Amino acid sequence: MLHLFDTAAGKVIPFEPRQPGRVSMYVCGPTVYGPPHLGHGRFSLVFDVLRRYLLWSGLEVDYVSNITDIDDKIINRANTEGRDWSDIAEKCESVWWRAMDAIGVMRPTSDPHATDYVEQMVELIADLITRDVAYVSDDGVYFSPSVVSDYGLLARQTIESMQAGARVEVADHKHSPIDFALWKFVKPGEPSWPSPWGEGRPGWHTECVVMSLDLLGDGFDLHGGGQDLAFPHHENERAQAVAAGRTFARHWMHNGFVEVGGEKMAKSLGNFTNLLDLVESTDPRAYRLLVLRSHYRSPVEVTRASTDDAAAALRRLDSFARRVASAQLPSAMPDPTALAEFVRAMDSDLDTPAAVAQLFGLVTEVNSALDSGDTATAAALAAVVAEICAAVGLVLDAGGSEIPAEVLERAAARDTARAARDFAASDAIRDALIAEGWIVEDTATGTQVRPA
RNA sequence: GGCGUCGUGGCCGAGUGGCUUAGGCAGGGGCCUGCAAAGCCCCCCACGUGAGUUCGAUUCUCACCGACGCCUCCA
Numbered sequence: 001m002l003h004l005f006d007t008a009a010g011k012v013i014p015f016e017p018r019q020p021g022r023v024s025m026y027v028c029g030p031t032v033y034g035p036p037h038l039g040h041g042r043f044s045l046v047f048d049v050l051r052r053y054l055l056w057s058g059l060e061v062d063y064v065s066n067i068t069d070i071d072d073k074i075i076n077r078a079n080t081e082g083r084d085w086s087d088i089a090e091k092c093e094s095v096w097w098r099a100m101d102a103i104g105v106m107r108p109t110s111d112p113h114a115t116d117y118v119e120q121m122v123e124l125i126a127d128l129i130t131r132d133v134a135y136v137s138d139d140g141v142y143f144s145p146s147v148v149s150d151y152g153l154l155a156r157q158t159i160e161s162m163q164a165g166a167r168v169e170v171a172d173h174k175h176s177p178i179d180f181a182l183w184k185f186v187k188p189g190e191p192s193w194p195s196p197w198g199e200g201r202p203g204w205h206t207e208c209v210v211m212s213l214d215l216l217g218d219g220f221d222l223h224g225g226g227q228d229l230a231f232p233h234h235e236n237e238r239a240q241a242v243a244a245g246r247t248f249a250r251h252w253m254h255n256g257f258v259e260v261g262g263e264k265m266a267k268s269l270g271n272f273t274n275l276l277d278l279v280e281s282t283d284p285r286a287y288r289l290l291v292l293r294s295h296y297r298s299p300v301e302v303t304r305a306s307t308d309d310a311a312a313a314l315r316r317l318d319s320f321a322r323r324v325a326s327a328q329l330p331s332a333m334p335d336p337t338a339l340a341e342f343v344r345a346m347d348s349d350l351d352t353p354a355a356v357a358q359l360f361g362l363v364t365e366v367n368s369a370l371d372s373g374d375t376a377t378a379a380a381l382a383a384v385v386a387e388i389c390a391a392v393g394l395v396l397d398a399g400g401s402e403i404p405a406e407v408l409e410r411a412a413a414r415d416t417a418r419a420a421r422d423f424a425a426s427d428a429i430r431d432a433l434i435a436e437g438w439i440v441e442d443t444a445t446g447t448q449v450r451p452a
Numbered sequence: 453g454g455c456g457u458c459g460u461g462g463c464c465g466a467g468u469g470g471c472u473u474a475g476g477c478a479g480g481g482g483c484c485u486g487c488a489a490a491g492c493c494c495c496c497c498a499c500g501u502g503a504g505u506u507c508g509a510u511u512c513u514c515a516c517c518g519a520c521g522c523c524u525c526c527a
């Protein structure tokens with residue numbers, strides 16, 4: 001059974017879905033005001049791996065991930081650039097999906113937009129006011145988390161200890177520094193929606209409450225996102241849901257940061273690398289492998305060196321895939337022992353580093369079996385490799401890409417020369433092909449050529 | 453100030469009270485090959501500092517040093 005670290009519990013606990021055989025997960029998506037960076041890529045990959053693993057395990061997965069398409073940052077950028085806020089949101093969203101597609105992240109089963117849920121948010125806010133846990137101030141409607149007895153659960157701190165060193169300004173329009181805005185009254189030039197308290201727009205923390213409960217229902221299984229969302233974002237979502245008498249997420253999962261030179265990568269710090277830029281300069285699969293090689297709760301350093309390293313490791317896997325493909329192994333059931341080892345690793349809080357280590361170990365074993373002609377062993381273990389790759393979303397390149405006929409002819413000419421032991425001629429052909437950017441390898445079936 | 457994470461070999465990155473102490477990349481040697489490439493085998497290089505617990509600690513405890521994160525927008 002899958003065990004996951006639960007942020008609320010502070011430890012690894014069994015992951016038991018609300019409904020056997022079906023998992024409902026909500027992963028906080030992006031605010032679309034700029035290009036996605038490596039950090040967005042990591043959380044997307046982490047939860048994509050979890051989703052794929054659950055699917056691979058035979059479960060159905062309802063995967064909801066939102067698009068925050070109305071927010072201060074979008075409005076600010078619109079004002080700065082003299083554009084319409086919705087234009088920015090739309091363009092950035094399309095870039096987002098392009099990046100997700102590029103790194104092989106499955107599309108959510110549902111991708112709700114904040115602007116489509118404003119009415120429901122207003123309903124929730126009205127309910128919270130009725131329950132006397134929210135109040136109308138001069139610039140908006142605020143929520144008082146202090147009414148939630150276990151507020152601070154996800155921050156793993158009490159309200160008191162958080163206030164002890166509070167760097168939060170006690171603004172006039174708030175009763176308490178920890179209060180947060182549910183609704184912000186409209187200012188000139190801003191988009192707005194109607195509400196019983198006046199024209200305005202929703203605060204950030206409300207949308208996820210409404211959308212997750214609407215699409216997944218009370219007590220949905222898992223709520224996830226980056227570590228920085230645990231507090232205050234998720235804490236505040238949870239507080240609203242609890243205050244409204246709803247049952248919120250059963251399990252909380254947060255991934256560690258992408259770092260650059262030991263520092264968190266973030267748009268706000270200005271040290272981010274655009275995800276699409278990475279994908280252009282590196283095989284996108286290398287990023288997935290890099291993410292898989294470190295545990296999801298640990299930080300991962302993403303630099304030119306680390307992506308190059310992952311790309312080199314990936315070449316070994318691709319080379320393996322080509323060899324297995326050309327070996328034309330008999331179909332075989334995956335070796336049950338090896339498969340169980342993989343499941344054990346993944347069930348242990350998604351121990352993908354162990355799974356990757358096992359993957360490379362299997363590659364060596366299959367290569368050895370192939371060297372010694374033990375095709376039965378090779379086939380059974382190669383089948384496990386295929387299973388692991390499928391479960392974590394790693395697609396190996398077994399070649400088969402179109403090689404120009406002219407190049408294939410020269411490869412055949414090289415084989416002819418070699419058969420005649422005319423090595424001067426065969427090496428000349430090889431050197432020429434290499435100079436033109438091809439990788440030339442001898443195999444049992446003759447010269448193999450592929451792009452470098 | 454409060455809360456928390458981390459410090460592993462040339463680099464990246466797991467893990468563990470003692471057992472052959474992952475894996476990848478790089479480096480060295482060997483096998484294979486006409487020569488290469490790919491592959492296989494072997495080797496090299498460790499656990500921030502100090503003290504404590506223990507028969508024994510890289511792994512547990514404490515202190516210290518250092519790095520980082522959250523407490524404010526942030527994946």
